[in-house]
Amino acid sequence: MLSLLPHRLLARSPLGGLVMMAMMLGSCSDEGSGPVTVSVIGDPADFAKPLENLPDPGSKLFLETTAQGLVAFDADGEILPALAQRWIVEDDGRSYIFRLRRAFWPDGRKVLAKDVGRLLMARIEALRRLDPAGPLDAVRDVVAMTGEVIEIRLAAPRPYVLQMLAQPQMAILSREGGTGPYRREERDGVRAGALVLTPVERVTNESGDELPIPPWQTRIVRAERAALAITRFQQDKADLVLGGRFSDLPLLVPAGVDRDDVRIDPVQGLLGLAMMKQDGANGKLLEDDGVRRAISMAIDRSRLPVLFPVGGWATTEQIVPGQFDLPGPPAVPDWSGLPMEDRWAQGQAIMKRWRSDNGDPPTLRVALPAGPGSTLLFGLVRHDLGMIGLAVERVDMAADADLRLVDEVAAYDSAIWYLGRIGCARKVHCSAEAEAQLQAASLASSLDERMARVAQAEALMQAHNGFIALGAPVRWSLVAQRLTGFMPSPRARHPLNHLFRSTN
Numbered sequence: 094m095l096s097l098l099p100h101r102l103l104a105r106s107p108l109g110g111l112v113m114m115a116m117m118l119g120s121c122s123d124e125g126s127g128p129v130t131v132s133v134i135g136d137p138a139d140f141a142k143p144l145e146n147l148p149d150p151g152s153k154l155f156l157e158t159t160a161q162g163l164v165a166f167d168a169d170g171e172i173l174p175a176l177a178q179r180w181i182v183e184d185d186g187r188s189y190i191f192r193l194r195r196a197f198w199p200d201g202r203k204v205l206a207k208d209v210g211r212l213l214m215a216r217i218e219a220l221r222r223l224d225p226a227g228p229l230d231a232v233r234d235v236v237a238m239t240g241e242v243i244e245i246r247l248a249a250p251r252p253y254v255l256q257m258l259a260q261p262q263m264a265i266l267s268r269e270g271g272t273g274p275y276r277r278e279e280r281d282g283v284r285a286g287a288l289v290l291t292p293v294e295r296v297t298n299e300s301g302d303e304l305p306i307p308p309w310q311t312r313i314v315r316a317e318r319a320a321l322a323i324t325r326f327q328q329d330k331a332d333l334v335l336g337g338r339f340s341d342l343p344l345l346v347p348a349g350v351d352r353d354d355v356r357i358d359p360v361q362g363l364l365g366l367a368m369m370k371q372d373g374a375n376g377k378l379l380e381d382d383g384v385r386r387a388i389s390m391a392i393d394r395s396r397l398p399v400l401f402p403v404g405g406w407a408t409t410e411q412i413v414p415g416q417f418d419l420p421g422p423p424a425v426p427d428w429s430g431l432p433m434e435d436r437w438a439q440g441q442a443i444m445k446r447w448r449s450d451n452g453d454p455p456t457l458r459v460a461l462p463a464g465p466g467s468t469l470l471f472g473l474v475r476h477d478l479g480m481i482g483l484a485v486e487r488v489d490m491a492a493d494a495d496l497r498l499v500d501e502v503a504a505y506d507s508a509i510w511y512l513g514r515i516g517c518a519r520k521v522h523c524s525a526e527a528e529a530q531l532q533a534a535s536l537a538s539s540l541d542e543r544m545a546r547v548a549q550a551e552a553l554m555q556a557h558n559g560f561i562a563l564g565a566p567v568r569w570s571l572v573a574q575r576l577t578g579f580m581p582s583p584r585a586r587h588p589l590n591h592l593f594r595s596t597n
Contacts, residue, residue, distance in 0.1 A: 126575060128289075128311035129592060132322035134336035137286050139316050144262065148501055150336025151316035153261040158290060158312075158589050160264035160271020163191050163213070164255055168580035168591055172255045176209065176265055176272055186250030193241045196293075199269040199276060206237035209265055213243070216263050224513040226531040226547075228253040228505065250540075252418070253505035260504050274590050275312060288314045290589070312589050319464065323348045326571045333576060335587055337569035338500060339364070339401050340464030350571065357403060358568040358585045361414060362502040366459070366474070366561040367515050368495065368522040374455040375495050379522055384447060384454075385558040387440035388496075390428040391477045392561055400469045401567060408564040412555055413511045419548050420541075423508070424555040440481030448482075456484045460494035467498075497521075502566050502585045508551050509534075515560045527553035 131154075133139075139151025143160075146152040157165065161175040177191035196204040214235040221229055231247040238244055245254070257263065264271060273293030280289045290312040295303040317325075319341035325331040327348060345355065368379050368388070378384055394408040413423040428436055447454060459474055461467040471487045474496075478485055488494050503510050512531060517523040527550040534546035554560075568585040578593045 127308045128313050129309065129333065129576070129589070130325075130331045131312055131314045131333045131335065131589065132325055132331045133314065133316050134319045134322055134334070134338070134341060135316040137316050140288060140314075144264075147262055150338075153586075154314070154335060154589075155288075156261040156264040156266075156271075157586065158275050158314075159273065159277065160266035161273060162258055162260070162263040162265055163209075164259045165588065166259045166582075166584050166586045168578075168582045168587060170583040170586070172259055175259075175274075176204070186252075187247045189245040189247075189254060190238070191243050191245075193243070196272040198267050198272065204265075204272055205240050206243045207240075208267075210235040210237045210243045212265050212267075213245075213263070220257075220262060223518050224510075224516075225518060226509055226516070226535050227513050228257050228507075228509070230535045253507055256505040274588075286315060286317075288312075290314060292590070309593070314589075319344055320348075323350065323571065326350075326354070326573075329573075331571075332573040333579070333587075333592070334571035337567075337571070338462075338464075338466070339470070339567040340462045340466040340500075342401055342403070342567060342569065343465040343469065345569075354571050354573070356570045356572050356579065356581050357405075358502075358570070358581050359405075359583050360502045360566050360568050360585050361506065361583070362566040363412075363499045363511060363514055363560075363562070364566045365499055365563045366496040367499050367519070368559045368561075369497055370520055370522055371493075371495055375457065377451070378447070378454050378457075379495060381447065382558070383443045385522070386428070387443040387481055388457075388478065388483070389558040389561050390426065390431070390436040391440045391481050391483075392474065392563070393433050393477055394563060395433075396473055397564060400473065401466065403567055403569075406565065406567065409562050412515065412560055412562050413508045413551055414562075414565065418507050418509075418544060419551065420544050421548065424552040426555060426558075437477075437480045444482040454483060456486050457495045458488045458493065459485050460488050460490050460492060460497040462490050462498065462500075496561070499560070500566055502568065504584075508547055512547070512550055512554055515554070522557075522559040524553050524557035524559065527551075527557065 133151045133154050135149050135151030139146045139149045140155050143152035143155045163175060163177040164172050165175040167173050176193060176196060178194035180189060180191040182189055193204065193206055193209060198204060217229050217232050217235070228251040231249045231251050233246045233248050235243060235245050270276070275290035276293050278289045278291045291306055292310055295306070297303050319337065322331065322334045323344055326334050327350065368385060370376065371379065394410060397408050398406065410426050410429050411423050413419070416422050444454065457478070459471060461471055475485050499515065501514060515521050515523070516531065517528045530546045530550035530553065534543045534550065537543035537546055570587065572579045576592045578591050579587065
C-alpha cells in the first residue's frame with residue numbers, strides 16, 4: 094500500500110498548492126462547532142516536564158501555547174510579538190530593547206521586566222552550554238531598564254537572535270506556569286490526560302465584565318501514540334494531529350487517511366545518525382577515521398525516497414544542505430560521486446584491515462524511536478552496513494548507543510545551527526579541529542572572518558564523518574476542514590491561536 098503514498102502526499106505538499114487548497118476549504122469552516130481537539134504525537138510526560146523533554150513535539154507545543162517567549166513564530170515562520178509587544182534594535186545590532194505587554198503570572202502577579210530578564214538570562218546560559226557558537230554566544234547581559242522594558246546586550250552583532258528567542262526553550266515561565274496565550278483549566282467531563290486550554294486574554298463588555306469564551310476558542314490537547322492519534326482523527330474525535338515524523342509516516346495509508354487531510358511542512362534541518370562517543374571496543378571502532386568513513390558512505394540514500402515517498406522530499410549526504418550564510422557551497426564528501434558498489438568495496442577493504450589488526454568488530458547499537466518508519470530505516474542500515482561486514486542491533490532512544498538518530502528542524506537557516514547541533518557539547522563523535530574553528534568564529538573581529546572560520550569548521554566536520562546525513566526532516570499533520578487558518582510551516586510550528594482565519 095505504500096505505493097499509494099506519493100500520490101496522496103504530493104497532492105498536499107507545498108509544491109502541490111497546500112495554501113490554495115486551504116483557502117478553497119475556507120467556506121466550509123464552522124468556528125462555532127465546539128472546542129478544537131488536538132492530538133500531538135508523543136507522551137503525556139511531555140506536558141508534565143516540557144523543558145526536560147525538548148525537542149519532543151508535545152513539549153514544544155505545550156511551551157509555545159502556555160509559556161510564550163518575548164517573540165514567537167507564526168505559521169509562515171515569521172517573527173511576531175508575544176510577551177514583548179514591540180522591540181527595537183540599536184547600536185548596530187548590539188542592543189535589542191523589548192517593551193513587554195501587560196501580562197500576569199498564573200497566580201495573578203504582574204509580570205515585571207526584572208523577572209523576565211532573570212529567567213531569560215538563565216535560559217540563554219543553559220542554551221549556550223549546548224550551542225556555544227550559536228547566535229546567543231555574544232550575549233553579555235539581560236537587564237531591566239524599567240518595569241516594562243528589558244534590554245539584551247551583545248558584545249558583537251549576531252543575526253538570528255530573534256529566531257532563537259522564538260524557540261520553545263526560550264519560553265518565560267515561573268514555577269506556576271507561563272503567560273499564555275493559553276492557560277490550563279480544570280474542567281469536568283474531560284478525560285484524564287487531556288489538557289483544557291483557554292485564552293488568557295478575555296473579551297470584556299462595555300462595563301469591563303469578561304464575556305464567556307466561545308467554545309471554538311477552547312483547545313483540548315492530548316499527547317498520545319501516533320496510531321491512536323490517527324484513529325481519533327479518522328473517527329472525527331480530533332480536529333488536528335501534530336508532530337508527525339518519518340517514523341510514523343507509513344501508518345497513514347493503511348489507516349485510510351484522505352489525502353486532503355494530510356499537510357507536509359516544508360522544513361529544513363537534520364535527519365541522520367550521529368556517531369556517539371563511547372568507551373571499550375565500540376569506542377575504539379568509531380575512533381578509527383577509516384571506519385567512520387566506511388560507515389557513512391555505506392548507506393544507500395537513494396533507497397530512502399522509496400521507503401518514505403513524500404512529494405518534494407530530498408536526501409542528502411552533507412551536514413549542511415545548502416550554502417545559507419557560508420561564503421561558498423558546503424563541502425561534499427570525497428566519496429559522494431562513487432557508485433554504491435565501489436563504496437561497499439572500499440568499506441569491505443577498510444573492515445578487512447580492521448579485523449587483521451583488532452579481530453572481529455563489535456555489534457553497533459543503533460538508537461531509533463518507535464514506529465514503522467524507524468523499522469524501515471533500521472532495515473536499510475542493517476543491510477548496508479552488513480555489506481561492509483558490520484553487524485547492528487536496534488535499541489531504544491533512551492539506551493546507550495553507537496549511532497543515534499537526530500531528527501530536528503533547524504531553528505534558523507545558518508550553517509552554525511547545523512554544526513552546533515552535532516558539536517562536541519552534544520556528546521557526539523566530533524572533530525576537535527572543527528570545534529576550535531567554531532570557537533575562533535565566536536571571537537572573530539569581523540563578519541567575514543567569522544564566516545570564513547565557520548566554513549573551515551564545516552569542511553572539517555564533513556570530512557570527520559561523525560554524522561551520517563540522510564535528508565531533511567519529515568513533518569506532517571492531519572487537519573480537519575474547519576481549521577481554515579492552518580498553514581504549512583517552514584519551522585513546523587502551528588500556533589493553536591492561529592487555526593482559524595479570524596483572530597482567535
